[in-house]
Each structure stands twice: as structure tokens, then as C-alpha cells.
Amino acid sequence: MTLAELRYKLAPYGEAWIEKGTFSIVYKATEEGSGKTVAIKASRVSRMIKRPILQHEIRIMQLLKGHVAIPVLYGYGHLEHFEYMAMEPLGPSVAEQQKEGAGVMIKTVVRIVDQALAALQHIHELGIVHRDIKPENLLCSLEDPSIIKIIDFGISKPFSRDQPNKYDPLKERRHIIGSVYWASLNSHNGLELAPRDDLESLALVALYLLRGSLLWKPRPRLESLMRSQEIVRLTKTSYSGQDMSAGFPNEFGELLSYSRSLPFNQFPDHKALRCIFATLAEGMDYSSDTEPLDWTPCHPNFSDTTVDEPILPDHEEYEDEIYDKDKDERPKDSYWGMDIDNWDRLGNRDKDLTLPSEQEAELDNITPLIVEVLIPWCDW
The missing domain is CATH 3.30.200.20 (Phosphorylase Kinase; domain 1)
Known part of the structure; x- marks a missing residue:
């Protein structure tokens, strides 16, 4: 050929x-x-x-x-x-469409979740796990801005049906897979990723869009990666789906809880999840999927906008190794x-x-x- x-x-x-x-x-x-x-x-x-x-x-x-x-x-x-x-x-990513600090209309988040679930079902059925689902990787189509496209498959891979590999990111001084802010708890804990982890990252994206922020803050630019990973891991571990979705439809928190409950080798029920969100949309009398996505900023009223950040001791295990350019053999x-x-x-x-x-x-x-x-x- x-x-x-x-x-x-x-x-x-x-x-x-x-x-x-x-x-x-x-x-x-x-x-x-x-x-x-x-x-x-x-x-x-x-x-x-x-x-x-x-x-x-x-x-x-x-x-x-x-x-x-x-x-x-x-x-x-x-x-x-x-x-x-x-x-x-x-076109622009979901991250670019959202106004800084503001939430997104519930009906828009429902439609994004539905499209992402359909896409992840397709990806997972072909044996691939994306491993980096985040707002920056969900882009609007230029031809039809109501259609969401998934990009950045650079670290995607076939997922294993065997027992997952495991490592200790902190002790082994290794980065976790994906983006710290959006990564699943399994990624933070050094477990090999599976379809369940794409769902957990999608649930975090949905909750972020609703709330305008998550309970863990983006880390300071000069903070060591080891310290950032550990602080975010501890904060994520402290909050359930129910905690995160307080003040919003339960379905979003249930998506997070469901993803975290799945065993490594259990394939998610994407169809059932889509039915749940379709029922939510119907119950709230949302308009047809053919209409443009509504990016009107929302300012939700909830009380848990600030949390006590875990305080880590000053210890070398939380600091990154110092790069020595004289020993760089590349x-x-x-x-x-x-x-x-x-x-x-x-x-x-x-x-x-x-x-x-x-x-x-x-x-x-x-x-x-x-x-x-x-x-x-x-x-x-």
C-alpha cells in the first residue's frame, strides 16, 4: 500500500x-x-x-x-x-470556556458528562485507558461547538486484565500518572490505571465545572512535586462524592463514588451511568442536545469553599531530587x-x-x- x-x-x-x-x-x-x-x-x-x-x-x-x-x-x-x-x-477547551472562579450551568455539565461517558465507553471497549482526563483535554468542535472532543492520547495505553502493578510515588521519588489536580486516588497511590480512573477524573472535572473550584487548591509553582502530590492526595482522600457534590444533584457525587468503588479489573457500566444523567436532564426539563452549550457563569452558594490543608513536616522525603546538569548524560x-x-x-x-x-x-x-x-x- x-x-x-x-x-x-x-x-x-x-x-x-x-x-x-x-x-x-x-x-x-x-x-x-x-x-x-x-x-x-x-x-x-x-x-x-x-x-x-x-x-x-x-x-x-x-x-x-x-x-x-x-x-x-x-x-x-x-x-x-x-x-x-x-x-x-x-475550538476552545472546556477550561477556556469556564470563567475563572465561576461555575457552569448544570445543564451544560450534564451534556459534557454524557458526551464524555459515551467517548470513554468507546475508548475503553477498544482496550485503552486515556489516563489524563481534564478540562484542558476536552475541546469544543469548530464545526459544532456543542460537540466535545477528547485530545492528548500521548500517555494512553492498553489496560491490563491482570493484577495491577504498584509503586510508592513518595519513596521511589516518582511522578504519578496524569495531572496532579485531576488524577485519581489510585494514581496518587501508585496503582496501575484502569477505566475506573478515567471515570474518577471525569467526575472531578464535572464537580469542578459545577463548583468553580475543587477542595484542593492548585499548588504553588515553586513547591516540590513530591510535596504537592502528597498534599493533594491527602485532601482528596478526605472527601467523598457526597461531600463534593453538596448543593448539587447527587448524580455527580455518585459518579465519583462509583468510580472509586470499582475493582481494578471491573469494566464500568457506561450505559447505566449515561441513563442516570439522561434521567437527571429529563427531570430538570433541560433542552435538546442540539442547542449550543450554555457557558453562562454561575456562582453557587455553598459553605465549604475553604478547607484546612494538610500540613506536612519539613522532611527530605517531600522534596524533589536536585537536578545536576553536569551529570546529565542525555x-x-x-x-x-x-x-x-x-x-x-x-x-x-x-x-x-x-x-x-x-x-x-x-x-x-x-x-x-x-x-x-x-x-x-x-x-x-
Whole structure:
């Protein structure tokens, strides 16, 4: 099978930048020949790297394609300095739509939860766990802003049916999987993640949208990651679904409680959960799903907006290891200017972020190749 070869040109410097992530930047670009506008996700990585992150993400998205919540992919290329992924442009994220400190209309949160549950059912039925559900990864479609798309499958992986692996994040000085603010308790406790953990993160997203905040605060920028993880873990452990949903429909707290109650290898009943929220919407006489999502800010009146934060002793186990650049054995940068400023050096992705080799080859064979990305403001 001969794959199509794609060429793209990034938009002019002041118009190109769409989003910056931890390991990548998303740009607006135009496809040569068709003139189609696309989003290009770029991650700086050497051709010597055999297991780059975006290649894995492309494979996962090819596996999941066909569902309305999965963005349309156009192509992938691993060129000399970067790997690139081309996909449909998307609108603002749920995080961007919410006004800072304000809640979101209950009817809007119900519709977001329903769409996310349908998407997670599709993802989980194909044997994948997302592992990083958060408002920043739920985006509105450009064509129909009432449709929610899920992005960022870079750390998604097949989930195990065996007993979960476990580690101690604090003693082993390891980061938890996902984002600290949205991660499940299992992630904080070092347990391998399963579909139940995607549901728990979705429940936290829903409660955040309703309340405008959660009971654990975003951590100070200069605080050690070990300390941040432990403070958030202890705070999350202290509050049940019922506590978190006080003043709102019980269904949202029940979603959190249900996700936390599931054994590792039990598949969630997505359909039953969707029925629960459909009944809630019907009981509250909410309008049709065809109407635009209502992002009118709400200011809920509840008393538990502040909590006593756990106080950890000053101890070395809560502090991060100090980075010693003189002992860094990774290849040194050979790039210049904005390249060094905007991208971290990346190595091979973890081996557990891997599909069966035959499946990877099959997915690679259906992905059009990006053979050139022209960057107008660079001369290399």
C-alpha cells in the first residue's frame, strides 16, 4: 500500500501558535495542494529516537477513530528535528470556556458528562485507558461547538486484565500518572490505571465545572512535586462524592463514588451511568442536545469553599531530587534559538506505552506520511 505524502506550511509567525503543551506545540498550518487548514502538533525529537511520543499518540487515535469525540487525523511524519501530527483544528477547551472562579450551568455539565461517558465507553471497549482526563483535554468542535472532543492520547495505553502493578510515588521519588489536580486516588497511590480512573477524573472535572473550584487548591509553582502530590492526595482522600457534590444533584457525587468503588479489573457500566444523567436532564426539563452549550457563569452558594490543608513536616522525603546538569548524560542540544527555548529534550517513550507490534504495523500502514513542514520564519 502506497501512503499519501503530505506537505504543510505553518501560518505566519504571529498567527501560527495555537497551544503549548508539556512536550509539544500546536500550530495552524495549510496543506499543500488542497489549501485545507489543519492543526499541526510538533514535538522536538531526534531521528535516532525509536519510540517517539507522537507516533504512539497517532497509533492510539487511529485505533479509536470513527467516534464523534475522536478528532480526525490527517497524517504523521518523523523528520530530522521534529515529529509532526496533523489533525482537524478544534475550538476552545472546556477550561477556556469556564470563567475563572465561576461555575457552569448544570445543564451544560450534564451534556459534557454524557458526551464524555459515551467517548470513554468507546475508548475503553477498544482496550485503552486515556489516563489524563481534564478540562484542558476536552475541546469544543469548530464545526459544532456543542460537540466535545477528547485530545492528548500521548500517555494512553492498553489496560491490563491482570493484577495491577504498584509503586510508592513518595519513596521511589516518582511522578504519578496524569495531572496532579485531576488524577485519581489510585494514581496518587501508585496503582496501575484502569477505566475506573478515567471515570474518577471525569467526575472531578464535572464537580469542578459545577463548583468553580475543587477542595484542593492548585499548588504553588515553586513547591516540590513530591510535596504537592502528597498534599493533594491527602485532601482528596478526605472527601467523598457526597461531600463534593453538596448543593448539587447527587448524580455527580455518585459518579465519583462509583468510580472509586470499582475493582481494578471491573469494566464500568457506561450505559447505566449515561441513563442516570439522561434521567437527571429529563427531570430538570433541560433542552435538546442540539442547542449550543450554555457557558453562562454561575456562582453557587455553598459553605465549604475553604478547607484546612494538610500540613506536612519539613522532611527530605517531600522534596524533589536536585537536578545536576553536569551529570546529565542525555545528548546535548544542537539546535538554536526558539528551538531550545520551546522544547525539552525527549527520549524514547516508556515501553509500556506500546501496542502489540502487529497492531502498530497495521495502524502505521493506514497513516498518510508528512514529508515536509515548511516554517516560514525559520531558515534551517
